[in-house]
Amino acid sequence: MSALVPQDAAVNSEAPAAPTFAEALRLWTKIGLLSFGGPAGQIALMHKELVEERRWIGEQRFLHALNYCMLLPGPEAQQLAVYIGWLLHRTIGGLVAGMLFVVPGALVMLILSVLYALYGDVPLVEALFFGVKAAVLAIVVQAVIRIGRRALKNPVMVSIAVAAFIAIYALNVPFPLIVLFAGLTGWLGDRVVPGLFSGSAHGKGDIADIKGAVDLMFERGELTHVTPTKWHAPRTVAIWLPIWLGPVLAIWWLTGSASVWTEIGRFFSLMAVVTFGGAYAVLAYVAQAAVQSFGWLAPGEMVDGLGLAETTPGPLILVLQFVGFIAAFRHPGGLDPLLAGSLGALLTLWVTFTPCFFWIFLGAPYIEALRGNKALSAALGAITAAVVGVIMNLALWFALHVVFREVHTIGPGMNVPVLSSIDWRAALLSLAAMIAILKLKIGMLPTLAGSALAGVLLLAVSG
Numbered sequence: 001m002s003a004l005v006p007q008d009a010a011v012n013s014e015a016p017a018a019p020t021f022a023e024a025l026r027l028w029t030k031i032g033l034l035s036f037g038g039p040a041g042q043i044a045l046m047h048k049e050l051v052e053e054r055r056w057i058g059e060q061r062f063l064h065a066l067n068y069c070m071l072l073p074g075p076e077a078q079q080l081a082v083y084i085g086w087l088l089h090r091t092i093g094g095l096v097a098g099m100l101f102v103v104p105g106a107l108v109m110l111i112l113s114v115l116y117a118l119y120g121d122v123p124l125v126e127a128l129f130f131g132v133k134a135a136v137l138a139i140v141v142q143a144v145i146r147i148g149r150r151a152l153k154n155p156v157m158v159s160i161a162v163a164a165f166i167a168i169y170a171l172n173v174p175f176p177l178i179v180l181f182a183g184l185t186g187w188l189g190d191r192v193v194p195g196l197f198s199g200s201a202h203g204k205g206d207i208a209d210i211k212g213a214v215d216l217m218f219e220r221g222e223l224t225h226v227t228p229t230k231w232h233a234p235r236t237v238a239i240w241l242p243i244w245l246g247p248v249l250a251i252w253w254l255t256g257s258a259s260v261w262t263e264i265g266r267f268f269s270l271m272a273v274v275t276f277g278g279a280y281a282v283l284a285y286v287a288q289a290a291v292q293s294f295g296w297l298a299p300g301e302m303v304d305g306l307g308l309a310e311t312t313p314g315p316l317i318l319v320l321q322f323v324g325f326i327a328a329f330r331h332p333g334g335l336d337p338l339l340a341g342s343l344g345a346l347l348t349l350w351v352t353f354t355p356c357f358f359w360i361f362l363g364a365p366y367i368e369a370l371r372g373n374k375a376l377s378a379a380l381g382a383i384t385a386a387v388v389g390v391i392m393n394l395a396l397w398f399a400l401h402v403v404f405r406e407v408h409t410i411g412p413g414m415n416v417p418v419l420s421s422i423d424w425r426a427a428l429l430s431l432a433a434m435i436a437i438l439k440l441k442i443g444m445l446p447t448l449a450g451s452a453l454a455g456v457l458l459l460a461v462s463g
Contacts, residue, residue: 105314131455134429164389186382324348
């Protein structure tokens with residue numbers, strides 16, 4: 001991710017002061033409200049606010065924390081906020097930073113999910129989402145290109161990406177196995193050919209070490225909470241595993257193993273463990289399960305959900321909140337559908353983001369031991385290359401369901417389009433959105449808005 005960080009940040013000669021909790025609270029609120037643009041934009045925003053302008057944390061420590069978060073499942077930008085908040089103000093600081101990163105977007109996403117569930121079949125709303133899907137496809141293609149340029153630095157990395165694409169598209173290999181195999185490939189490969197895998201995705205480069213308030217506090221020995229004790233790991237596990245899984249077990253006991261609530265808790269708890277590579281990488285896996293295995297959504301609705309998530313602040317993985325809402329809304333049991341959907345969204349949020357705090361609070365005290373570890377760097381580089389292949393599959397999956405009205409499945413799970421079912425309007429909008437984003441460099445939100453308006457006009461003209 002170092003390519004996201006400017007290398008000419010100004011260095012103030014005056015030593016930065018450690019922020020008060022109130023100052024940090026205001027900044028985390030600001031970041032939570034302005035964190036549009038996916039992980040790249042969110043990390044760039046945090047770097048600007050924390051490293052360049054306020055100098056609360058140094059350049060190298062910021063990047064080192066980011067590399068650690070990239071090793072974890074879940075949204076790396078939100079975990080980076082938790083990590084820095086924990087450094088500054090202990091556990092309460094991490095909790096506040098992580099929650100404020102998610103809550104604004106989650107509230108907006110809940111409102112949009114309600115509107116979608118109630119009015120999604122209104123012709124005007126359908127036309128709006130018809131255009132939004134085209135923009136989402138362009139955004140996913142842009143993600144493939146952006147990550148591919150950074151990760152695929154040599155033929156070996158390209159081979160890993162191609163192998164991952166074939167594995168998930170043609171052979172239906174589970175995403176966690178792809179991540180595991182890629183990580184082992186990088187770890188073992190680096191022993192045979194040192195340097196081939198290391199630094200391909202997240203190297204530090206030649207960035208100057210700009211010391212921030214946290215670094216100076218380290219030097220003065222003021223951050224005593226970062227030193228792990230022999231009871232740190234057992235105590236953290238004993239506290240956070242019940243917080244994470246306790247509600248899931250309680251719901252299973254109260255509603256039974258076949259209820260939609262238990263399915264949501266179980267499935268998204270699993271996703272929290274295997275979501276390496278962020279939202280784009282896991283969406284194809286989630287979409288397949290939500291559409292084919294559980295029957296919660298139709299294929300096009302998963303694209304609609306990503307379009308909603310793209311328009312809100314916070315992690316793109318908030319699209320899972322949309323899935324949980326729609327699943328419970330359509331299977332409410334004896335509850336009011338809106339209440340059931342809201343509870344489904346809340347449960348999805350809980351099991352998706354609670355583990356993020358667990359990973360940081362458990363591993364952060366040991367993070368310095370990871371500095372300069374070449375084996376882990378090599379494993380991360382190979383995983384990032386595999387993630388490119390997985391996102392390629394996601395782009396193809398979206399393209400097939402946006403541009404074609406009919407898609408068939410052959411073999412273990414390979415999707416192929418019915419060529420005669422092509423929708424020329426969707427193809428035209430998708431092409432225009434790609435030109436806007438990739439060629440004209442128009443921003444994400446203007447492209448989404450323009451595509452939505454174009455979808456309404458095009459459907460009105462074509463009938």
